Amino acid sequence: MSDVILSVKNLSVEFATEDGVVHAVDNVSYEVKRGQTLAIVGESGSGKSVSSLAVMGLVRSNNATVTGEVHFGGQELVGLDPEEVRKLRGLKMAMIFQDPLSALHPFYTIGEQLIEAVQVHEKVSDGDARARVKTMLDRVGIASAEQRMDEYPHQLSGGMRQRVMIAMALINSPELLIADEPTTALDVTVQAQILELLRDLQKEFGTAIVLITHDLGVVADMADDVMVMYGGQAVEQAPVRELFYQPQMPYTWGLLASIPQMHTSSLKLDPIPGTPPSLINLPVGCVFAPRCTHKDLVAGGLCLTTRPDLGAVSDTHASRCHLNEAQRIEIRRSRNIGKVD
Amino acid sequence: MSAPILRVKDLQKHFPVTSGNLFKKQVGEVRAVDGLTFDVYPGETLGLVGESGCGKSTAGRSMLRLLEPTGGSVEFDGQDLLAMGKRQLVSMRREMQMIFQDPYSSLNPRHTIGSIIGAPFDVQGVKPEGGTMKAVQSLMERVGLNPEHYNRYPNEFSGGQRQRIGIARAIALKPKLIVCDEPVSALDVSIQAQVLNLLDDIQKEFGIAYIFVAHDLSVVRHISDRVAVMYLGKIMELTTRDQLYSAPLHPYTHALLSAVPIADPDRERARERIILNGDLPSPSNPPSGCVFSTRCWKATDRCSSEIPVLREISAGHQIACHFPEDRSSATASSTVSGTDFTAN
Numbered sequence: 001m002s003d004v005i006l007s008v009k010n011l012s013v014e015f016a017t018e019d020g021v022v023h024a025v026d027n028v029s030y031e032v033k034r035g036q037t038l039a040i041v042g043e044s045g046s047g048k049s050v051s052s053l054a055v056m057g058l059v060r061s062n063n064a065t066v067t068g069e070v071h072f073g074g075q076e077l078v079g080l081d082p083e084e085v086r087k088l089r090g091l092k093m094a095m096i097f098q099d100p101l102s103a104l105h106p107f108y109t110i111g112e113q114l115i116e117a118v119q120v121h122e123k124v125s126d127g128d129a130r131a132r133v134k135t136m137l138d139r140v141g142i143a144s145a146e147q148r149m150d151e152y153p154h155q156l157s158g159g160m161r162q163r164v165m166i167a168m169a170l171i172n173s174p175e176l177l178i179a180d181e182p183t184t185a186l187d188v189t190v191q192a193q194i195l196e197l198l199r200d201l202q203k204e205f206g207t208a209i210v211l212i213t214h215d216l217g218v219v220a221d222m223a224d225d226v227m228v229m230y231g232g233q234a235v236e237q238a239p240v241r242e243l244f245y246q247p248q249m250p251y252t253w254g255l256l257a258s259i260p261q262m263h264t265s266s267l268k269l270d271p272i273p274g275t276p277p278s279l280i281n282l283p284v285g286c287v288f289a290p291r292c293t294h295k296d297l298v299a300g301g302l303c304l305t306t307r308p309d310l311g312a313v314s315d316t317h318a319s320r321c322h323l324n325e326a327q328r329i330e331i332r333r334s335r336n337i338g339k340v341d
Numbered sequence: 342m343s344a345p346i347l348r349v350k351d352l353q354k355h356f357p358v359t360s361g362n363l364f365k366k367q368v369g370e371v372r373a374v375d376g377l378t379f380d381v382y383p384g385e386t387l388g389l390v391g392e393s394g395c396g397k398s399t400a401g402r403s404m405l406r407l408l409e410p411t412g413g414s415v416e417f418d419g420q421d422l423l424a425m426g427k428r429q430l431v432s433m434r435r436e437m438q439m440i441f442q443d444p445y446s447s448l449n450p451r452h453t454i455g456s457i458i459g460a461p462f463d464v465q466g467v468k469p470e471g472g473t474m475k476a477v478q479s480l481m482e483r484v485g486l487n488p489e490h491y492n493r494y495p496n497e498f499s500g501g502q503r504q505r506i507g508i509a510r511a512i513a514l515k516p517k518l519i520v521c522d523e524p525v526s527a528l529d530v531s532i533q534a535q536v537l538n539l540l541d542d543i544q545k546e547f548g549i550a551y552i553f554v555a556h557d558l559s560v561v562r563h564i565s566d567r568v569a570v571m572y573l574g575k576i577m578e579l580t581t582r583d584q585l586y587s588a589p590l591h592p593y594t595h596a597l598l599s600a601v602p603i604a605d606p607d608r609e610r611a612r613e614r615i616i617l618n619g620d621l622p623s624p625s626n627p628p629s630g631c632v633f634s635t636r637c638w639k640a641t642d643r644c645s646s647e648i649p650v651l652r653e654i655s656a657g658h659q660i661a662c663h664f665p666e667d668r669s670s671a672t673a674s675s676t677v678s679g680t681d682f683t684a685n
């Protein structure tokens with residue numbers, strides 16, 4: 001059995017709108033191994049959610065065009081009959097969202113919805129399905145599961161709803177879980193509970209996780225590998241320690257320098273100037289060039305005319321930037337970013 | 342030290358809970374803010390942190406009388422705010438301003454940003470030197486907005502720019518105090534850092550005191566001189582930023598800090614974690630005794646019967662707990678870490 005459960009190649013998603021074509025996802029490629037976590041990090045509008053919805057076959061609006069390849073457990077999903085993709089969803093791959101309330105049906109009880117999630121994929125008696133649901137609710141830490149099964153989503157707290165969503169996502173032991181900002185709406189103490197739960201369940205079931213977040217603390221906590229997105233593109237991809245300790249491109253540096261840290265006393269923050277690009281009028285050169293404070297170091301104004309490729313820094317590390325290695329080391333040293341020896 | 346600019350004593354704000362019928366009957370009350378006492382000094386930043394629903398925003402609004410407090414006293418610059426009449430209060434407002442979380446809903450979409458930022462001059466009948474427009478444009482410049490955009494409308498600006506508009510409006514009359522309610526929570530990290538730096542610079546320039554309400558503990562650490570930690574309408578711990586973050590004495594503070602992931606994989610994976618059980622209790626039915634007792638791993642019978650009062654246990658360090666953490670021995674977390682997931 002291959003180690004890689006999900007392999008995405010040159011995935012692009014465009015939306016035709018009145019204002020022009022939105023290049024929401026531009027040529028993104030990544031792999032996720034069984035039992036491991038890939039974190040996708042980036043600011044709002046960078047294409048994190050759309051890229052994952054595309055993997056799940058959930059980008060279905062008439063104005064959308066999805067191209068590229070999505071191999072899941074050896075099967076090609078792009079172009080596959082939507083009915084076939086629907087069967088995989090919830091069985092072999094599942095998704096949880098930032099706002100669990102919008103993903104749960106308000107008029108059905110928790111129990112009814114979870115039992116339905118089991119029976120839609122498998123012929124199981126009501127009694128057996130109910131027992132399986134109860135076990136799963138216990139497992140995700142819902143106290144008095146039996147009683148909660150008869151309650152409606154609005155009767156639960158935000159943290160409990162997210163647990164129910166996780167139970168629903170994992171009830172058929174999927175091989176892949178895509179979690180889109182699963183803790184963004186929760187308090188930190190509840191976030192800590194949910195992240196711990198995801199980690200435990202991953203160990204127990206060997207689930208691969210794609211974790212979408214804008215929180216670099218959550219990335220540091222959970223990820224094996226990281227993909228940084230900006231303007232619809234993957235601008236840096238690396239194993240988690242390399243990303244934090246040897247980051248290679250100016251946008252990643254800017255993100256790391258922007259966050260106040262819990263363990264250092266307040267240094268002045270070093271923010272990225274300006275605002276993210278419109279995905280309709282992307283710059284012709286590097287997508288980050290309008291905000292990049294290092295572009296003058298690149299000869300001939302190349303940053304403004306030529307899009308840098310996603311180049312290999314090492315076997316496991318890639319980034320999009322025209323700066324050469326000596327320049328990158330020098331800048332990281334002077335800005336005190338990552339670990340420079 | 343100079344006299345406090347704001348003195349809050351036993352501040353309370355209770356909301357009635359009514360049954361949902363046509364003839365509304367009060368069936369209980371939500372003690373959103375239940376006895377806050379603290380001082381704020383000129384030019385300092387007091388952070389107010391806590392989880393969703395603990396009463397931070399209600400506290401912020403009540404101390405400016407944007408909400409009418411149920412009880413307690415608020416003294417601003419030596420004057421009793423709660424005894425003031427409407428007119429006196431309005432003129433007091435030039436000294437105390439507020440910045441809101443949501444840069445989308447806090448600006449009137451039908452007003453140009455020039456008139457939004459200039460509104461405090463009109464309300465207070467202040468005629469700035471050189472005219473309102475000139476004053477507004479120099480404020481726009483100060484907060485990093487293009488003064489030529491004077492006649493544009495809020496929907497033409499991004500979230501970060503709208504927050505700058507809110508800041509420009511708040512500093513127009515050079516107030517002595519600004520209550521900032523989650524001013525950067527809705528912003529992306531790169532924009533959040535820009536706005537935090539701006540708030541920092543403005544404070545240095547004008548000597549404004551901030552009450553900085555937020556749930557993000559690393560942001561609060563970054564901006565605050567002192568920090569108050571709230572839980573269910575009460576202050577659990579109040580001390581200097583460095584004390585609080587390096588040696589929290591209240592079990593809740595300790596757990597809260599340990600829940601924040603650190604953006605550094607090696608540190609993050611090596612650090613101590615305290616996973617609290619369950620959710621926040623409802624503020625309409627708070628636990629008896631210590632409000633944290635239902636989730637506290639140190640709770641004893643005394644905790645559920647006797648309310649711990651906020652007391653000073655060393656100079657400038659206040660805490661409301663019968664059994665503060667012992668900083669001389671190893672941390673208490675080993676008894677509570679692990680994965681005991683009981684919701685409620």
Ligand SMILES: Nc1ncnc2c1ncn2[C@@H]1O[C@H](COP(=O)(O)OP(=O)(O)OP(=O)(O)O)[C@@H](O)[C@H]1O
Pocket residue numbers: 356357371372373391392393394395396397398399400556624
């Ligand atoms: N007008 C109101 N009527 C009744 N209850 C209210 C009202 N406003 C606030 N509350 C309740 O008071 C408590 C404190 O609310 P508040 O908005 O101050 O919390 P907060 O700490 O600012 O939370 P957040 O972090 O979510 O902004 C909550 O339980 C809330 O539901």
Ligand SMILES: Nc1ncnc2c1ncn2[C@@H]1O[C@H](COP(=O)(O)OP(=O)(O)O)[C@@H](O)[C@H]1O
Pocket residue numbers: 015016017022024042043044045046047048049050051061063279
């Ligand atoms: N149905 C759609 N039609 C047009 N544009 C869309 C549609 N869905 C998403 N987009 C755009 O695609 C871009 C990426 O969105 P998204 O993936 O949700 O960002 P993120 O999750 O990183 O915040 C955004 O500019 C968004 O407005």
Ligand code: SF4
Pocket residue numbers: 249250251286287288289290292293294295298303308320321322323
């Ligand atoms: S390619 Fe040029 S503009 Fe883009 S990140 Fe590198 S230096 Fe900056």
Ligand code: SF4
Pocket residue numbers: 591592593631632633634635637638639640641644649661662663664665
């Ligand atoms: S008083 Fe008791 S329950 Fe409350 S925080 Fe202290 S030890 Fe815990």
Ligand SMILES: [Mg+2]
Pocket residue numbers: 048049050180
């Ligand atoms: Mg998203």
Ligand SMILES: [Mg+2]
Pocket residue numbers: 397398399523
């Ligand atoms: Mg609030």
